[in-house]
Amino acid sequence: MKGPLFYSKILLFGEYGIIRDSKGLSIPYNFYNGALKRDEDPSAEAIASNASLKRFAAYLETLQSEQSDLVTFDIEALKNDVETGMYFDSSIPQGYGVGSSGALVAAIYDKYAQDKITVLENLTREKLLQLKNIFSQMESFFHGKSSGLDPLNSYLSIPILINSKDNIEATGIPNQILDGKGAVFLLDSGIVGETAPMVTIFMENLKDKGFRSMLKNQFVKYTDACVENFLGGDMKSLFMNTKKLSKVVLNNFKPMIPEQFHAIWQKGIDTNDYYLKLCGSGGGGYILGFTEDLERAKASLKDYKLEVVYQF
Ligand SMILES: Nc1ncnc2c1ncn2[C@@H]1O[C@H](COP(=O)(O)OP(=O)(O)OP(=O)(O)O)[C@@H](O)[C@H]1O
Numbered sequence: 001m002k003g004p005l006f007y008s009k010i011l012l013f014g015e016y017g018i019i020r021d022s023k024g025l026s027i028p029y030n031f032y033n034g035a036l037k038r039d040e041d042p043s044a045e046a047i048a049s050n051a052s053l054k055r056f057a058a059y060l061e062t063l064q065s066e067q068s069d070l071v072t073f074d075i076e077a078l079k080n081d082v083e084t085g086m087y088f089d090s091s092i093p094q095g096y097g098v099g100s101s102g103a104l105v106a107a108i109y110d111k112y113a114q115d116k117i118t119v120l121e122n123l124t125r126e127k128l129l130q131l132k133n134i135f136s137q138m139e140s141f142f143h144g145k146s147s148g149l150d151p152l153n154s155y156l157s158i159p160i161l162i163n164s165k166d167n168i169e170a171t172g173i174p175n176q177i178l179d180g181k182g183a184v185f186l187l188d189s190g191i192v193g194e195t196a197p198m199v200t201i202f203m204e205n206l207k208d209k210g211f212r213s214m215l216k217n218q219f220v221k222y223t224d225a226c227v228e229n230f231l232g233g234d235m236k237s238l239f240m241n242t243k244k245l246s247k248v249v250l251n252n253f254k255p256m257i258p259e260q261f262h263a264i265w266q267k268g269i270d271t272n273d274y275y276l277k278l279c280g281s282g283g284g285g286y287i288l289g290f291t292e293d294l295e296r297a298k299a300s301l302k303d304y305k306l307e308v309v310y311q312f
């Protein structure tokens, strides 16, 4: 048995800001994917994944008994499949900010939810919000509070624009130009990050008036501008605002940037070869880069492997 594929995602803009009602833009990233599967002769990885699914199934059983209005599952089928070795066969790295738990949640909802909202129907804003809410409750099993955006992205496999917490919509992004000079890329920090402790640091920082004012007057402002520039295809302004965002993050989100990347972060700002930003909650995993000239960025970051996500 092997189920349909669910993809990783990249939050291009909006990390942390979306907690405070900034805009956000999240796109599917098809390079990594996962599917529910069963093997005759499971690997150690499959056995570990199966154990994780077993705990998740127990959580979903409690969730539906407490909130039957929200969502119900064919729990017997799920439990039976887990008992007989089902696991999530996935190439999506865990703790890297590309939504490994989101893809898993999407796969489980797709296979076991009753009266599910499907990709084929007319997805009104209400339906999208309802799905996001269901996914948020399901995914919170993996990392405490979740916005539900990752599973939503993986489930629908289309870009999602977050206008504010309760206003999200499916969107289109400008077509890629496959041999374009400009690019968005991933930089592997080589460190596994965890979302929950990073969000805790952010929430602590929010108690500070200066931090809140920086957030509103700079971080959210540049984030919103980047989203608008990207969707509008205004690449010149996009780079200007990404540079500003990169600076603000380096100065105010230091705990979210692994120490050994502070210098190259600054180098990008100084040389204009590339601009780095957080990819999700940070603290490890991937760092997201924007460059007007991919070859120049590659030369400048020659000790690192860049994974190109989008070219224009
Ligand atoms: N293939 C898998 N099989 C079973 N469980 C998995 C699998 N992939 C991910 N998970 C679960 O998801 C957890 C990782 O989710 P977490 O939200 O911490 O990181 P992430 O989704 O990779 O990153 P982010 O939320 O920052 O994008 C793992 O600890 C595991 O419980």
Ligand SMILES: C[C@@](O)(CCO)CC(=O)[O-]
Binding pocket: 011, 014, 015, 016, 017, 018, 019, 145, 146, 147, 148, 195, 199, 279, 280, 281
């Ligand atoms: C850091 C955060 O804003 C994005 C993590 O992908 C947390 C969230 O909104 O769920």
